[in-house]
Amino acid sequence: MADAAVRTAKPEDVPEIARIHRDTWRTAYRxxxxxxxxxxxxxxxxxxxxxxxxxxxxxxxxxxxxxxxxVAGTAPDTEVARADGALPDDAATTALVSVLVEPRWGRRGHGARLLATAGQALLEGGCTRGIAWIPEADKSSGGFYAKAGWEADGTVRTLDAGGRPVREIRVSGGLTPPLTA
Structure with missing residues (x-):
C-alpha cells in the first residue's frame, strides 16, 4: 500500500469530498x-x-x-436524545461522527485512521463518546463501527427518502483506542 495518512481538510479538497460523497452514496445505497x-x-x-x-x-x-x-463535532441535542426525547447525562460531551471511504479504497484501514484521528481531536475538545447514524440495512458500516467497539444503542429513526422509508440505527462508542476498524 502506498503512503496512507489522515489530515485536516483544506478548501481545495472540497470538490473531491463532494465527488466521494456523491459517488459512494450512489454505489453503496443504490x-x-x-x-x-x-x-x-x-x-x-x-x-x-x-x-x-x-x-x-x-x-x-x-x-x-x-x-x-x-466530519465530526459536538452532537446537537436532537441527535443525541433518547427515543423518548430525554437527554442523556453526557449529552453536552457527545460527538456526532460520520465516516465515508470510497468503496474501491475500502478495507485498507482508511476508515479506522479517520475515526481515530477524529476521536483524538474530539477528546481534546472535551467530548467523551461518539454517535453515528447508519442505515440499518448498511451491513458494511455496521461492521465497521462494530470493529471499532461501537454498538447500536437501541435508538432508531425512520427517514423519508423520496417517499421510501429508510430506517437508521444509532451506534455509539468511545473515542479512544482501540479504534481498530
Missing part, C-alpha cells in the same frame, strides 16, 4: 434509496465548502489520492 434522492446529490460542493470552513472535517489519503473523509 438498492436502499430512490434514484431521485441519489440524483439530488449531484452538487453538494457548496455544503461541503461550508463544512470544511466551519466544522471538523478530516480526509484520508493514499499516495496522491483523497480516498475518504470524516
Amino acid at each position: 438498492e436502499l434509496l430512490p434514484d431521485e434522492v441519489l440524483d439530488g446529490l449531484s452538487d453538494t460542493t457548496e455544503a461541503w465548502a461550508e463544512a470544511v470552513a466551519h466544522a471538523r472535517v478530516f480526509v484520508a489519503t493514499e499516495g496522491q489520492w483523497l480516498v475518504g473523509f470524516c
Whole structure:
C-alpha cells in the first residue's frame, strides 16, 4: 500500500469530498434509496465548502489520492436524545461522527485512521463518546463501527427518502483506542 495518512481538510479538497460523497452514496445505497434522492446529490460542493470552513472535517489519503473523509463535532441535542426525547447525562460531551471511504479504497484501514484521528481531536475538545447514524440495512458500516467497539444503542429513526422509508440505527462508542476498524 502506498503512503496512507489522515489530515485536516483544506478548501481545495472540497470538490473531491463532494465527488466521494456523491459517488459512494450512489454505489453503496443504490438498492436502499430512490434514484431521485441519489440524483439530488449531484452538487453538494457548496455544503461541503461550508463544512470544511466551519466544522471538523478530516480526509484520508493514499499516495496522491483523497480516498475518504470524516466530519465530526459536538452532537446537537436532537441527535443525541433518547427515543423518548430525554437527554442523556453526557449529552453536552457527545460527538456526532460520520465516516465515508470510497468503496474501491475500502478495507485498507482508511476508515479506522479517520475515526481515530477524529476521536483524538474530539477528546481534546472535551467530548467523551461518539454517535453515528447508519442505515440499518448498511451491513458494511455496521461492521465497521462494530470493529471499532461501537454498538447500536437501541435508538432508531425512520427517514423519508423520496417517499421510501429508510430506517437508521444509532451506534455509539468511545473515542479512544482501540479504534481498530
